[in-house]
Amino acid sequence: MAITLDQTISQKQQSWMAKVLGSQTFWILVAVILACIFLSFATDSFATTKNLYNITRNVTFVAIIALGMTLVIITGGIDLSVGSVLCLCSMVLAVVMHAGYSIEVGIAAAIGTALVIGAFNGILIAYLDFPPFVVTLGMLSIARSLAMVASNNTVVFQFGPDHDKLLALGGGAWFFGIANPVLYMIVLALLIGFVLRWTRFGRYVFAIGGNERAATLTGVPVRKIKVAVYMISALSAGIAGIIQTGWLGAVTTNIGAGMELQVIAAAVIGGANLAGGVGTAFGAIIGAALIEVIRNSLGLLGINAFWQGTFIGSAIVLAVLFDRIRNFRLSE
């Protein structure tokens, strides 16, 4: 016999290269890079420091939430409430600081709000078996309404004694001229990427998405993990809300409206599978980047902004199309 059992067992099926070439995230990354190269030549304004600064910063808000959303999607769930949670957390921060409290108190209140909402979503989904779609759809409505209640539907643009600190937090560039939000995004992406790859928690998140019953039978604390995942999702929306408040310097009750769809789009374009079990932190960032590059380029190329939705929608369908083609090949 030419091949022994030992050789078969220790053989690696796929090389590192094949794995990279087979991943949706890689091809989206290629698309982003090609688009950037094309835009640098086709327009004078794309490859300017100012535009790149803008793009990278604009990416962050969707990207940070997409990181949390990716965890939820890997477990096979969905969180439609993130846009409203972002709004509510921004508003809590704004109202608390406007009332004269320090930035630390404001941030603590905003993060606390996010965690409570995430825990509420998670407990209903994990312990009472509500469908995630319904619970988070309800929260989408509730959180925005609470933001209106908290602010009496006004615009808050004065943040008390720590006003400048908050604006520096979101609008500054403390490190080599890179916008602060971009730094936060990179740190969070590394953190989530590490958790998914190297921790038992991350392994369980994938296991739940792959086969929830199997996870339960093998002793994985499925319910606790699910609650944690929805809390992380809400937390990521809260963090994005805090940063966005600092950047905009004002909070209205319609910020983050419709953002959940962009966030889900970013995660899906980046390779997360809505059926659960698949997704990466890097993919979430790349997906968000592609959306932002499309949006930015349409403006620079002088294409009517009404086309934006068509292009982003096509990107979603195309990204998933590649995934389908690969699956067809695998099943043959």
Place this chain on the structure above:
Amino acid sequence: MAVLELANISKHFGAIQAVNDVSFSLEAGQVVGLMGDNGAGKSTLVKMIAGNFRPSHGIMRLDGAELIMHRPVEARQHGIEIVHQDLALCNNLTAAANVFLGRELRRGFGPLRVLDYKTMYRRAGEIFRELKSETRPRDLVRQMSGGQRQAVAIARTMLSEAKIVLMDEPTAAISVRQVAEVLNLIRQLRDRGIAVVLISHRMPDVFTVADRVIVMRRGRKVADKPIALSSPEEVTGLITGAIEQV
């Protein structure tokens, strides 16, 4: 001495008597075929041993000590492993990840402990080698054949020193060649001194691999004898009720 002993076990759900006064014992290194028609009480019996249900009457003893379990996880702590009919595998994870699911090895200190991929791949490879199964620890379960999937599910039971392995219809949905593979896996377990309970509808499998056959009918045990002293015809008669009891 018997590894597991069931004494006068009964289980009823409301007015339905699922298992009625069943007693038997399992010896180490023995394969017992548990047979019976749908609704004969096989699954209920197995679920009690697996810690899913508690018996209404009677007691179970493990190595002579009374065995009381409140949750399925406890069965594993007692050295009772279950191979579920649907195998309970996550298709999106590797073979090694499935083998170690819920029992991941980690390295590092305190809160900074990370998954120990290297050791898990190595251990999983060793187990597959022991099982003489051509299964690669790094492959995704999605891409595996029925026999390999069984090997992954069975490898799980070999992580710790299991005393008893319960297998629920392991040969129900796989090809003929793979059935032979699975029966070999069962022999490997037996040779390690594990007591195997094989729940099956397939007469040839039970007669190929089992040392003893227990037949259930309408919640009662109607036969419990060495396989050499029985025959497929007799067992069929016992299952259908043509033969009352032996």
